[in-house]
Amino acid sequence: MNNNDEISYPLGTRPDAGEVLEIKPGILWLRMPIPFKGLDFINIYLLEDEDGWTIIDTAVNTSMVRDLWEKVFDNYLKGKPVKRVICTHFHPDHIGLAAWLTERWDVELSMSMGEWSFGRMLFLEAQPDVPENVMDFYRRVGLSDKMLQAVRDRGYDGVHKIVYGYTPSIDRLEEGQVLEMSGTSWEIIVGCGHSPEHVCLYSEELNMLISGDQVLPRISPHIGVYPAEPNADPLGKFLGSIDKFRHLPKDTLVLPSHNDVFIGLHNQLDYYENHHEERLNQLKLACSSPKQVRELLPVLFGDKIDENNIGLAMAEALSHCHYLVGIGKLVRITGDDGVWRFQMQKNIQTAVA
Numbered sequence: 001m002n003n004n005d006e007i008s009y010p011l012g013t014r015p016d017a018g019e020v021l022e023i024k025p026g027i028l029w030l031r032m033p034i035p036f037k038g039l040d041f042i043n044i045y046l047l048e049d050e051d052g053w054t055i056i057d058t059a060v061n062t063s064m065v066r067d068l069w070e071k072v073f074d075n076y077l078k079g080k081p082v083k084r085v086i087c088t089h090f091h092p093d094h095i096g097l098a099a100w101l102t103e104r105w106d107v108e109l110s111m112s113m114g115e116w117s118f119g120r121m122l123f124l125e126a127q128p129d130v131p132e133n134v135m136d137f138y139r140r141v142g143l144s145d146k147m148l149q150a151v152r153d154r155g156y157d158g159v160h161k162i163v164y165g166y167t168p169s170i171d172r173l174e175e176g177q178v179l180e181m182s183g184t185s186w187e188i189i190v191g192c193g194h195s196p197e198h199v200c201l202y203s204e205e206l207n208m209l210i211s212g213d214q215v216l217p218r219i220s221p222h223i224g225v226y227p228a229e230p231n232a233d234p235l236g237k238f239l240g241s242i243d244k245f246r247h248l249p250k251d252t253l254v255l256p257s258h259n260d261v262f263i264g265l266h267n268q269l270d271y272y273e274n275h276h277e278e279r280l281n282q283l284k285l286a287c288s289s290p291k292q293v294r295e296l297l298p299v300l301f302g303d304k305i306d307e308n309n310i311g312l313a314m315a316e317a318l319s320h321c322h323y324l325v326g327i328g329k330l331v332r333i334t335g336d337d338g339v340w341r342f343q344m345q346k347n348i349q350t351a352v353a
Contacts, residue, residue, distance in 0.1 A: 007217055007264030010253070014260055018068035020046065020076050023253075024206065026182040028076065029261060032059035032068060034093045035162070037308060042093045043257050045210055046076070047182040052083035054181050056201070056210060057257060060096035061164040069097070084181075086173070087111040088212030088257065089195035090119025092162045099165035110171040112190060114197030120166045122228070126157040137227040141314055142292040142339045150307075173199050186210075189245065193238020194221040202248060209248060209265065210255045214241070217254070217262040220275055224315025225322060235323040239276060242269050276320070280329075283320055283342075287330055290341035293317050 011029075015021040020028040026048040031041045047054040059065045073082075082105040087095045089111075102109050109116070125131075130152050138151055173179075177188040179201070186201040191214035201210040213221050223235050245265060252265045279300055286299045296317050297305050305313050321342045324330040330342045 006267040007262055009217075009260045009262050011261050017041065018071055020072070023255070023261065024208075027206075027208075029255070030072060032065055034060050035062075036093060039093070039258050041258070043255065043261075045255055046072075048078075048080070049083070049182060052081045053077055054084040054086060055082055055101060056086045057088055057094045057212070058085065058097040058101055060093055060162040061100065062162070065097065066100065069101070081105055083107055084171075085109050086199070086201075087115065088200065088210075088214075089198045090115045090122075091195060091213070092159060094212070094257065095119055096163045099163075099167050102167055108169070108171045109167045110173050112173050112197035112199050113170070115195060115199070116167075116170045118196050118228070123159055123163060123166045126159050128155050128157055130154075130156045134227040137230050139338060140230070140334070140340050141318060142294050143314070144294075147310070191215075191238075191241040191244060193223050193234045193236075193241055200245075202252075206253075207249055207251065208253045208255065209245075212257045215245065215254060215265060215268055216256045217259045217264065217268065219259070220272060222312060222316060223319045224312060225318040226315060231322070233319070233322045233326045235276065235319045236326055239273065239323075242272060245269060279320055280324060283317075283324060284329055284344060287321075287324075287342050287344050290333060290335075290343045292339055292341055293321065296321070296342075 011021065011023065013021065015029055015031050017031055017033050020030045023029050028046040030044040030046060032044055033040065034042050042057060042059050044059060045056040047056070082101065084107055085098055085101050087098050087109065098109050134156065135148065135151065138148060143151065173188050175188060175190040179186045184203050184205045186203050189200040189202055191198045191200055194213050198212055198214050200212055200214050221238070223238050225232050225234060246269065248265060250266045251263055254262050254265050256262070282299050283296060286296055293314055297313050300317055300320070301313055321330060321332070325332050328345055331345050333341045333343060335341055
């Protein structure tokens with residue numbers, strides 16, 4: 001379990017919405033509001049050079065957030081231009097205003113190819129009516145008729161409401177690449193699982209990690225399976241990414257995308273491993289007989305699930321089931337009703353014998 005005694009928050013405070021806090025000279029922490037229940041804000045980082053600024057992540061596209069950005073430009077950039085925009089990954093709270101910022105300052109967007117292409121695909125595919133392949137996925141997962149109707153009623157264009165647009169090109173970021181920003185070198189570390197090719201940036205000289213959503217304090221990154229890749233194993237990719245950060249010093253200052261700047265990187269890495277191992281063990285026991293994904297939600301989340309978060313919970317539960325299928329502990333069975341069910345491998349073998 002997470003030992004919060006091993007996590008500290010050395011800054012002792014946080015900036016207000018649309019305001020900045022200096023972490024170190026030339027590195028500013030900006031918080032912007034986002035319309036996601038439970039998160040409420042995203043952390044954005046501004047890195048200063050002699051000839052301009054780099055912005056890391058952007059927040060969602062709303063008139064309020066754009067107005068807050070204009071105040072940031074007027075009050076905190078010291079008359080210097082923005083020369084680079086980096087997005088850690090494609091989720092709307094991170095890339096929502098990337099196209100607006102790059103147009104506003106006539107600069108290129110920098111991100112990994114996997115994040116840009118996946119997000120651009122979803123943006124371009126958005127439409128009023130939910131595609132049948134998406135509905136088929138949710139039928140296989142086992143959503144009730146009421147939940148399926150709710151999916152239809154939501155439509156398939158929500159991304160257009162909070163993402164300004166998508167740039168037609170990027171300056172590609174890759175594992176091991178080094179960027180010069182704020183007078184020092186930052187190495188790209190690419191994590192997986194929460195998103196396809198999530199970019200993190202580490203400065204050895206500053207002992208500082210800009211972690212995006214890959215490493216967060218207080219909460220675990222969401223790991224889910226969705227219609228675009230219905231057979232994916234994102235949890236396996238996430239757990240496989242943990243060791244990419246093990247070599248960093250324990251006292252690394254971590255700049256996450258949500259909650260507060262903290263020290264305690266290794267504590268969080270240990271927590272993620274233990275947290276998911278506990279969930280996987282619970283699932284194996286629950287699947288002594290065939291179970292639909294929604295039947296497993298109480299096993300993983302207790303009574304914390306309601307209409308607002310059941311979609312995320314189903315996606316997360318499915319990611320754990322697929323991981324166990326991948327390592328041979330569970331099998332996925334498609335019933336006569338077309339719904340996936342999961343059962344322990346050894347129980348099926350025993351029944352056959």
